[in-house]
Amino acid sequence: MSKVKEKFRDRALPIRTRVNDLLSRMTLEEKVAQLRQDLYGWKCYQRDGDEVALTPYLTDYLAKTPGIGCLYGVFRADPWSQVTDETGIPSALSRDTAFRIQKQVMAANRFGIPALFVEEAPHGHQALGSVSYPINIGKGNSYDPALMEQMATQIRHEMAAKGVHIALVSTMDLARDPRWGRTEECLSEDGVIAAKYTEAIVKGFQGDLIYAGEDFLDQPVATHTTAQMGVVLKHVIGQGDTLGGHNSGSSIIGRRELLDIYGPLLHAARNAVGVMAAYNDIDGVPCHGNPWLLTDLLRKQNGFQGLIMADGSALDRLATNYTQPGLAARQALTAGVEESLWDELYPHLVEYVTAGLVPEALVDQAAFKILAIKFLLGVFDDPFKTPAAFDETHAQSVNLELAEESITMVKNTGILPLKTAAKIAVIGPSADNRYDLLGDYTAPQTAGQHSTIYQAIKAQYPASDVRYAKGCAIRDHEHQPQLLNEAVALAQASDVVILTLGGSSTRNFGMRFGKNGAVSSKGINMDSGENVDLASLALGGEQPALLEALAKTGKPMITIMVEGRPHELEQVLAKSAAVLLAWYPGQRGGDALAALISGQVAPSGHLNISYPRSAGQLPVYHNQRRNPAPDYYDEAKSPLLTLGTGLSYGETPVVERIQLDQTTVSKVTLQDGAKLQAMALVHNPNDTAATAVLLVATNGLTNNVVPRASHVVDFKRVTLAAHEQRQVTFTLEATAFQQTDFNYQPRLFEGPVTVSVNGQSAVFTIQ
Structure with a gap:
């Protein structure tokens, strides 16, 4: 018999017993508090130099609310949060800041229940000084789940060292329509390929935290696991399949199609600590209110044991479909959404229960799961545990290797590898831009944090005269002729041209954003990322004119596509001696490109998508059903480049x-x-x-x-x-x-x- 008075504090007991004991002692208000993720974490502190103070934004909330389920984004730094190098939390102050906030949270509720610290990590932690890896659509070209697992392990070490408990990681979306701005967050167009990557990422973040076929609730809190973090996989499901490629739109996916295409991904999520529901509806049923999807299919059929989190303000969107908000809250809880995010729905659950609109049993069920995850991750028993040290040098080594494997060569007339050239012109809108290499969900970067493509090429060829010209902007049509003329003059005076074309997900601090962080005022040269969808896949701005003008110089041209989604490529292929698809290759992307171009490393990436000719022929994904229909009258129906395409130096095995x-x-x-x-x-x-x-x-x-x-x-x-x-x-x-x-x-x-x-x-x- 346990000597501990309260069972929930007895570490020897199974998690189920401990949670049931704690839940039985909690009031309705205390249970509802566990379902809430209301706060924007970066507003909980104020930094002055090396001094960090907690704000009334946090303390006033804790005075009114008996606990916090999850706390989002304490370390988030970007234009939406308006957190900069000067105002944000650097790595050296992160763990202390997290612990100070945690102590406040625990002191503010009767049972000392800690919060789960939740952070974005779609291609590395979105925080100051963090390692930024290639975006998903790029690293999916590696076909290297083992290296993907190593990457996830390094992100885990980095985030755990700062006091983070849960990483939000995109793996569940498929690149079925590249007009969608979040195509960059997709690992493939294919559910089986993305599923293998997903399993590797879950393993890298969580180790052996959850086993398929073994209910973690029936075990005591593990003391042997090396993982102190969980991963919440985004998004369940079908966001890359929306009509017209519109973000958060409707996905007209039949039940049979969903089971065949997305079934492997749902199965791959079974051992994750959590998943995040998707904004879209499927055949008219919002994912946040879909019990067949979240409970029957994900939990019962695939054995998923973790928590289900709402996307930002998504529950408020769900409420617009109901005559009373309480009915929407009941539907979301019935579907299985346990943790909210910045909505106005779950904070009112006490009144909905009191009014008879929501059964308290649904609140109990959700609170049980959230508390169980807090026990599972060891946060309840040891909220201030010192994690393993983070080795950034090793992480950047993994980052470089992944960047090298992510870049795909799709044409080479023999110009590559470029062993030597007296004069090299590096031209293009992304050639000397650090942020264009990184993609959406990126923190501010310091000047010395990583090299641009131009800087890396210059360092790779120290004996050559390497010069740079911008050539044009990504999309801006104004004031471009002078830039174009300068680029042409540089090309004419050079032996070879290295040209960058494509798009950009770069945000700036003058933009406006919605409550959920999606950009609401488009930047003229920002054409990718969340809430930035395209009707056309043609290169933007004066990029086609730049390509044409440089081709007319007759100088051999190596073109690098820096992009978060496919762009029309036929003219690029026709006018270039070699073409590399770099995607957004991360902080080591410039170094990786320089190594590949020089032949220090051979290209090894292969397409994880079917590359379209134009938006007009979409969809072109490979696993459509057999269709004897002929080509279009004006264009082939086949993709320009098929799934698996990729060249190297020498013959393909x-x-x-x-x-x-x-x-x-x-x-x-x-x-x-x-x-x-x-x-x-x-x-x-x-x-x-x-x-x-x-x-x-x-x-x-x-x-x-x-x-x-x-x-x-x-x-x-x-x-x-x-x-x-x-x-x-x-x-x-x-x-x-x-x-x-x-x-x-x-x-x-x-x-x-x-x-x-x-x-x-x-x-x-x-x-």
Whole structure:
């Protein structure tokens, strides 16, 4: 029998027992407080030099509210928060600031319940002095889940050292419509590819914190885990599939399509500490009020154990669909949304319960989950635990490697690698701009924090005369002729041109933002990121004119696309000797590009999306259903570049043949867990090592629904020594050979099934 008077303080007891005991002692007001994430964390302090003081914004709130569920963005620094290098919290002061705030929170409620500190980390912690990695659409080109896991581990170490408990990380959106401004946050257009990355990211952040098939509530708080952080995955689900590519719009996804395309992603989220619901509706049902999605599919079918968080002010949007706000609150809680974010709905739950609009049992259910996560992460028992030290040097090494693997070469006439050149012109709107390399959700950067492309090229070629000209702005049409003329003159006086084109997610401090942080006043040269959608994928401003003018000089041109989404590329390919898709490659992006261009490193990125010719032919994602329709009258229906495209120096390693370990498999054995092995023999014909990305696809018929044109089921990145032949084995389960049927159930293929790897295929039969 425990000697501890209150069970919830007994570390030897299972989490379930401790939470139930604590919950039984709490008032309705105290429970509702755990469901609230009202505060903007950066308003909780005021900094004067090295002195940080807590503000009345925090203390007045705690005087009126008996606790805090989660506290968002204490360390956020960006134009929305208006936090700068001078006013924000530097890394050296972060942990002390977090602990001081936590002490205030704990002192303000009867049970000393701490808050969970929640921070944005879509490509690194959005805070002063933090490491900023390549954006998702870029690092998804790496096909390297192991390196993605290392990145997540480094972000975890950095954030934990500051006192953060939960990282908000984008992994659940798919790049199905590149007009959408948040395409940069997507890991792929394909749910299976994004799912493998998601599992790696969860593992990197959380280690062994949650096991599939084992209920963490039935265990005591783990003392052995190396992870002191949880990850909340954004967003569930379908935001990249909205009509017209409009942010937060409607997604007309059939239930069958959702299960097939997004099912692997939902399964990949099963071990995450949390997920964030998406703004969009699916076929008219808002995700924040969808019990089939959040409870039946995510929790019951996929075994998700974590908490479900609302997106910023999304519950207020939900309320606009109801005659009474209390009805919206009841629907959100019924769906499974436990933690709010800056809304006016959950703060009124006490009155909704009192009025009979919301059953108190729904509040109890949500508060239980939030408290359980506080126990799971060790925050309740040891809120001031000293984390492992953060090694920024190692993190930046991982960052550089990931940037190198993220960049994809799609054309090379032989100009690359560029070993030497007497005079090099570096031209373009992003060539000497640090922020254009980083993407949305970026903190202010210091001058010495990382190199621009121009600076990195200059350092890479110390014996060359390397000069820079802007050429034009991203989108501004005014006052551009002089910039263009200067660029042409520089090109004419040079031996080779390195040109940057594309877009930018750079925000500035003069912009206006909504309550949820989305930009509401567009910057003229900012054409990507949250709430910045495009109708056309054509290059903006005078960039086409710059490309044309430089091409007319006759100087060989290496073009780097710096972008958060695909832009029209046909003219770029036609007029360039080489083309690199750099995306927004992060703080080490300039260094990575310089290493690739010089040949110090060979390109190894491969497209994680189907690259369109124009917006008019969308969608072009590879896994559409078979369609015999001809090309458009005025354009091909196929993408310009297919999923998996990527060049390197030398010949691409080839799959010479594929063999299967079985020729016939019964449905029964597959359904009972039998697996099929596919062995691909890969050959590197080069005199140097080379990297290949192997994509496995299956094709078959269900005698039920229309099959897909392409069905990727697995992938591997392999590096082969010079002239090496290697057999690479893939183990495929039943999920690789099925689609969702008439009745929304998984249905196995019947008869002949084709398994292909990079163009080579083999056939077996399911009977």
